Amino acid sequence: MCAVARVFKKLCPNCGAPLPLERGAADVPCQYCGQTIHVEWTKQAPPPTGVPRTTLYVNPASGRAHMFVIAAATFVPVLGGGVFAGLAAFRARARDVVALGLQAGGVGEVTLPFTCAPNQSVEIVGKTFEGKGTVLQAGALCKITIRDSKLKGDVVVAGETSVELTIVNSTLEGATTAVKLDSNARVIVKGQSVVKGGEQAIEVGANAKLEVEDSRLEGVSAGVHAGPNLAVQARGGTITARDHALRASMNAKVNGRQLVLRGGRTAIEAEHNLGVEVSGSTFEGGEAAIRAKLNPKLKLSGGTKATAKENAIDAGSNLEIDAEDTTLDGGDVGARAESNAKLRLGTKSRLHGRKVALQAGLNLELTIRDATVESEGAAVCASYNAEITGKAGTIRGREALRFTRAPRSLELDGTTVVGARNLRASGCLTGK
Numbered sequence: 001m002c003a004v005a006r007v008f009k010k011l012c013p014n015c016g017a018p019l020p021l022e023r024g025a026a027d028v029p030c031q032y033c034g035q036t037i038h039v040e041w042t043k044q045a046p047p048p049t050g051v052p053r054t055t056l057y058v059n060p061a062s063g064r065a066h067m068f069v070i071a072a073a074t075f076v077p078v079l080g081g082g083v084f085a086g087l088a089a090f091r092a093r094a095r096d097v098v099a100l101g102l103q104a105g106g107v108g109e110v111t112l113p114f115t116c117a118p119n120q121s122v123e124i125v126g127k128t129f130e131g132k133g134t135v136l137q138a139g140a141l142c143k144i145t146i147r148d149s150k151l152k153g154d155v156v157v158a159g160e161t162s163v164e165l166t167i168v169n170s171t172l173e174g175a176t177t178a179v180k181l182d183s184n185a186r187v188i189v190k191g192q193s194v195v196k197g198g199e200q201a202i203e204v205g206a207n208a209k210l211e212v213e214d215s216r217l218e219g220v221s222a223g224v225h226a227g228p229n230l231a232v233q234a235r236g237g238t239i240t241a242r243d244h245a246l247r248a249s250m251n252a253k254v255n256g257r258q259l260v261l262r263g264g265r266t267a268i269e270a271e272h273n274l275g276v277e278v279s280g281s282t283f284e285g286g287e288a289a290i291r292a293k294l295n296p297k298l299k300l301s302g303g304t305k306a307t308a309k310e311n312a313i314d315a316g317s318n319l320e321i322d323a324e325d326t327t328l329d330g331g332d333v334g335a336r337a338e339s340n341a342k343l344r345l346g347t348k349s350r351l352h353g354r355k356v357a358l359q360a361g362l363n364l365e366l367t368i369r370d371a372t373v374e375s376e377g378a379a380v381c382a383s384y385n386a387e388i389t390g391k392a393g394t395i396r397g398r399e400a401l402r403f404t405r406a407p408r409s410l411e412l413d414g415t416t417v418v419g420a421r422n423l424r425a426s427g428c429l430t431g432k
Contacts, residue, residue, distance in 0.1 A: 012037060015117040032117050032139075112151070116142040118160075124149050138163045138181075146170045155180050161205075167193045167215075177203050183227070184208070189215045189237070200225045201239075206249075212237030212259075222247045223263075234259040234278075244269045245285075257281065257302065266291050267306070278304055288314035289328075300326040311336050312353070323349045323371075333359050334375070345371035345393070356381050357397065359428045368393035368415060378402040379419060381428035390415030402428065 012019040017032035021039065028037045112129040116122045118139035123146075129135060130152040138144055138159030146157075147168040156172040157165055162184040169191035172178045178197040179187060183205035190213035195201045201219040202210065206227040214236040217223045223239040224232075228249045234256030239245045245263035246254070250272040259281040261267035267283035267290060268274070274292040279302030283289040289306035290298065291314040298313070301324040306312045312330035313321065319337040321328075324346040328334045334353035335343065339361040343351075349371040351357050357375040358366065360382040366373075368390040373379050379397030380388065387409040388401075393416070395401065400419030401410075404426065 015120070017117055017119060032119070113137070113153075115139070116144055116159075118142060121145075123147065124151075127151065129153075134158045138165075146172070157181070159185065161185075164188075166190075167195065169193060172196070174198060174201075177201070179203070181205065181208070187211070189213070189217065191215065194218070201241075204230070209233075212239070212256075216240070223261075224248075226252065232256070238262075246270075248274070254278065260284075266308075268292070270296070276300070278302075280304060282306075284308070286310065288312070289330075290314070292316070292319075294318060296320070298322070300324070305329070313337075315341070319343075321345075325349060328352070330354070332356070334373075335359070337361065337364075339363060341365070343367070345369070345373065347371070350374070353377075356428050358382075360386070364388075368395070372396070378428060381425070382407075386410075388412070390417075394418070399425075 011017070012030040012033060012035065014030060014035040014037065015033035017030060019028060019030055019037065021028055024041065025039050028039060030037060110122060110124060112127065113131065113133065113135050115137040116139060119141045121143040125147045127149040132154055134155045135151050135153040136144060136157045138157060140160045141162045142159060143164045144157065145166045147170060149170045152173045154175045155177050156174050157179045159181045161182045163181050164186045165179065165181065166188040171194045173196045175198045177200045178195045179202045181187065181204050184207045185204045186209045187202060187204065188211045189195055193215040196218045199220055200222045201217040201224065203225045204227065207229045208226055210224065210230065210232045212234040217239045219241040221241065221243045223241040223245045226248045228251055230248045230252040232254045236258045238260040240262045242264045244265055245261040245267045247269045252270050253275040254268070255277045257279040259278055262284045265287045266285040270292040272294040274296040276290065277299040281304045283306040285308045287308065288311045289308045293316040295318045296315050297320045299322045303325055305327045307329045309331040311333040312328045313335040315337045317339045319341040321335065321343045323344065325348040328351045330353040332353060332355045334351045334357040336359040340363045341360045342365040344367045345351060347370040351373045353375050355375065355377040357373045357379045358381065362384050364382040364386040366380065366388050370392050372394045374394065374396040377397060378399040379395045379401065381402040383404040386403060386407040388407050390412040392414045395415060396418040398419055399422050400417045401421045402425045403423050406423040
């Protein structure tokens with residue numbers, strides 16, 4: 001059945017996008033959906049029966065360009081006259097709210113697969129769908145909410161720039177990638193949702209924002225694969241993958257609490273300027289829990305643990321670690337940095353590596369306060385210009401201290417040192 005909706009702006013009756021309209025125009029192409037809209041200039045629209053959705057009726061005498069839009073939709077009777085549920089959204093926002101058919105209670109339905117046009121908003125509620133190809137295709141600035149649904153396809157959601165996707169209490173499963181979005185995307189996953197991908201669970205371009213709350217992201221090559229400037233906010237989420245739980249380019253930031261990242265190779269793999277600030281979180285990897293090439297800054301607290309079969313923390317230059325109540329544990333090395341590492345290990349922190357607890361190159365700065373650094377091999381191993389400060393901590397190993405050259409500064413007031421001090425060593429001997 002057809003319904004008539006009266007609104008106070010020019011909207012394409014096919015896709016709902018803004019439709020520039022000059023007085024007297026007969027046929028107007030929509031720049032968003034490409035549909036040619038036929039315009040009838042009349043004071044009163046005819047009865048809706050049989051009227052195509054590509055016809056737009058405009059009252060030429062109205063100064064506010066009142067329009068009568070004829071759209072194929074299910075009519076919903078409401079007290080005070082028949083209106084579409086969600087009409088208030090048309091009046092309050094400049095973008096259309098897609099409602100292709102309405103159920104009682106005003107919940108919008110769409111037919112899947114579906115394409116969300118630029119600047120549109122769509123809500124998928126209570127849907128179960130499985131098919132080939134892409135389930136939801138999103139244009140630029142599209143907003144999609146998926147709630148209480150189970151969707152499966154080659155790709156579940158694919159989108160252009162600035163797409164906002166919210167997933168609530170839903171399962172999305174992609175044969176390749178569950179969610180694949182371009183730059184400036186915002187993805188919110190919450191309410192015990194599960195997002196799975198045969199390759200990546202979520203793949204996003206530059207400047208993406210990801211929020212995870214009490215939900216799971218599961219991938220093979222990566223749980224999350226992101227371009228530059230990724231920002232992650234997490235609370236109670238889990239990200240896992242056979243290879244890398246989270247793989248990011250430069251300037252990635254990860255903040256949150258009770259976050260769990262597990263990867264067969266790494267929990268986090270990043271290039272330049274990684275920032276991690278978490279509490280009560282867990283990072284587990286095979287090669288490394290956290291691996292970054294340049295300028296990683298880690299602020300860890302509240303019982304956070306980073307463990308790996310090889311190196312718990314594996315960094316290039318300029319590693320910074322600020323830890324309270326944190327455990328860093330590597331099967332080979334607890335923390336490794338090539339040069340300019342700065343570590344502050346505070347109360348209840350433990351740095352352990354079976355072969356070397358801390359392996360650093362030039363210019364190591366280490367401060368221990370009520371913390372433990374220990375290894376079955378060398379506890380602290382560095383080359384030149386090291387500065388070590390210990391207060392009420394413990395350094396323990398077969399070799400407690402192993403340096404290529406004596407440290408520039410060695411202050412161990414109140415610190416227990418167990419093991420040999422070798423100040424003219426050659427390398428850290430992690431292979432033995």
